[in-house]
Amino acid sequence: MARLVLHERNVPYAIKVGDQEVHICACGLSGNKPYCDGTHKKTLDEKDQTFIYDKEGRTKLTSFYPKN
Numbered sequence: 587m588a589r590l591v592l593h594e595r596n597v598p599y600a601i602k603v604g605d606q607e608v609h610i611c612a613c614g615l616s617g618n619k620p621y622c623d624g625t626h627k628k629t630l631d632e633k634d635q636t637f638i639y640d641k642e643g644r645t646k647l648t649s650f651y652p653k654n
């Protein structure tokens with residue numbers, strides 16, 4: 587069963603690990619989870635809109651429920 591998971595944050599969490607700062611992905615798009623790989627930059631123009639991201643790009647989501 588497919589599940590829709592919403593990620594509202596579009597910048598990583600910065601945490602300290604010892605002397606280093608590590609960036610943890612919060613957008614859900616990183617190809618190197620749990621670490622941020624910069625892919626979140628694709629989401630920075632989102633303004634009160636929801637998109638589905640896949641290999642071909644992104645599609646604006648207009649409804650969470652299929653129309654019957």
Ligand code: FES
Pocket residue numbers: 596597598599610611612613614615616617621622623624625626627
């Ligand atoms: S926060 Fe997800 S790739 Fe940067």
